[in-house]
Amino acid sequence: MPRCNTNFGKWALVVRQPPIHVSLRGVTKEYESKLGRTHALGPIDIDLRRSEFFAAVGPSGCGKSTLLDVIAALVPPSAGLVTFEGQPIGNTVPDGIGVVFQENACFPWLNVADNITFGLRRQPVERSEVERRLQDALQLMGLQDFARAFPAQLSGGMRQRVCIARTLLMQPRLILLDEPFGALDQQTRLLMGDELLRIWRATGATVLLITHALDEAAMLADRVAVMSARPGKILEVIETGWPRERDSQIVSVPEFGAITARLWTLLRAQSMQALRPEPV
């Protein structure tokens, strides 16, 4: 188990630990290619607690996205076990998991409303319920005026909101986000971060955020895992101890600076190692 020793918990409340939602034991991923075997990830041992906001940061190529793919069952692990809500994960994405990708995944031939309801329409849910959830999502994501617009007419930030709304409509209990704000400018990122926190509080879902932005991880998450350069292993998990009601203004709190400093100290060595060219 990784060392959960760094606790900046001035505000940490002493409560019973919530139940485990996702569990990884000895998870590794290796890829076969023309150049041979690449050891991309692991071994990873980690637990995600119910309703927590968990972030993972690491240098490029360390396998953070692979970690997300494995948890979402998009990719099978080469070794190890992943359990979601007590059940081992199989070959298909389990019900109750939603994924938001970095690249724009809006279907260009559907308008915003149809995009958002795409996943839910396929489930045995009443039309009126679908409509109700759609209106709620449009409100929540600030897309009310754009229900009939097409993705090509929207900005990158808005398209990501559509994708998030689409995921939310299915009321996932676990939300996985793979660098969702990577393609957006800094201000939009901060605003989207606040929105993400609101959604997290409103839905009570467990959130796993993969990001390369340290400040984003430090500001948004309850716990931040720092991953090593490839093959990615978890070096340390930092507890931020933030209160549940938080937003981007937390950056002005002195603990924030300490957390980001600690993250960077850990990451700096890893990033430099990642930048060194691979021996062929």
Place this chain on the structure above:
Amino acid sequence: MRIVFYRLVAVFLPLTLLEILCREHVIKPLILPPPSRMLLGLWAVIANGAFNAAIVKTLANVGLAIVLAVVVGIAAGAAIHRSRPLRTLLEPLFSTYYAIPIYAFYPLFIVVFGLGDTPQVLIGFMLAVVSMIVSTLAGLDSVPAVLGKTARVMQLGAVETVRSVTMPYAAPYLFTGVKLAIAYAFIGVIGAEFIMSGTGLGYEIRFAYDNLDNDVMYPLILLILLIAVAVNMSLDHWDRALRSRRERG
């Protein structure tokens, strides 16, 4: 390697099937002789040399059409690229051109130019030139505007600008244009020869067909197919080689 094996199977299995069906007279020899006979006929035709004149005539016409199409195409493309009104005017032409049955103009050409080689070359040229123009335009479009300005700042002469700035970007597009021009020139010239001509491979095929001379007709058809496929495949191969060198280098 598995791929190559599958391809070989895809070619030889139907051929073997055809061979068997033909020999068993399930397919009448008057319609389709067995592939083996076609190949032997091809060998005979080449060795015989009776059709060498026709082959040379066709290839010469195709060659001429290609050269004209490429030269005129690049020149016209460059000129059109410089003139925005001209380009806007011609845009409808480029988007509709290949929908139009160009062969329909063939009778007009015969009436105007007579029954020599000109109508065939002209049809081949007409089919090929527009793809060359369109490719040239695409190639010139791909040169980032900032580089044109950089060249002017560095006071590069026209020739130097074309050589070091324009060509690296435009070259792949030009090559695609030449590939298409070659394919179209073949199609145009041979088609025209077939429809109405006194010389060339297309005419010979038509003549053989009219005279029910399968032993000549099929080998000639095979010859045209083989030439067309060989030329296009080698161009594709060259294209891919150039492309990968570009990517690696």
Place this chain on the structure above:
Amino acid sequence: MMMRRIIYAHPALSFVVTLLVLWQIVYWLVGPNALLPPVETVVYLARLLQTARFWGHISETGTAFVVALAISVVAGLATGLALGMNRTMAEVFEPFLLAGNSVPKIALYPIVLLIFGIGMPAKIAFGAIHGVVPVAIFTLAACNNVPRILLRAASTMQLTRWDMIRSVLLPAALPDIFSGIRIGFSLTLIGTILGEMFGSQRGLGYLLMTAIGLHNVQVIMSVTLLLVLVAATANTVLLQQDRRLRNPGGTSFQKPD
């Protein structure tokens, strides 16, 4: 310049006018033995269109074309989709498809005639041969070009394989598939006319061929004009639909008040 503004405002119209002017000039250079001027051609065509016999030829060509197009589209789609689903087969057969595209198909014409005999089937076969190749090539390319991210996103939404194909793959591939059909349309028309030039006693291609033999400039020009008009109009309409598929909803969005 005034002309520049006119060109920018009405590009297609300007183009047509330019063509007509050039046509007239060439007529003046070449003489009535070789060409007919624009006005006279239109008049003659109008007269032809009033005869039942001409319409008989049109319907002959039209029927052959429609059937050939249907075959091209169905066979092309089937081939393209089948190869699109299977990476290995796609790699195996792609060079054959491309070769089929660059071969002068008119060289195959005698074979078609020998197999089908003279008449409608030969025309249809020839038209279909011309049309099926671009449809197949474009459909295959369309399947390969579907952005992977869309398929990944869909796989997180519990879709069956069939649902994935129907609701994600096909709509994503539709713009490119439609481009293939558009090109297949034009080429099928050309192929059908070509087919009629030899293997038939009826149809517009046959008319053209006989007119060439009789040196009947009026018929040659009228039929050519008709063919060009039909092909150009059809292509323009299809092109507009193509653009609409690629750009659903247009380029700007008006927020509702």
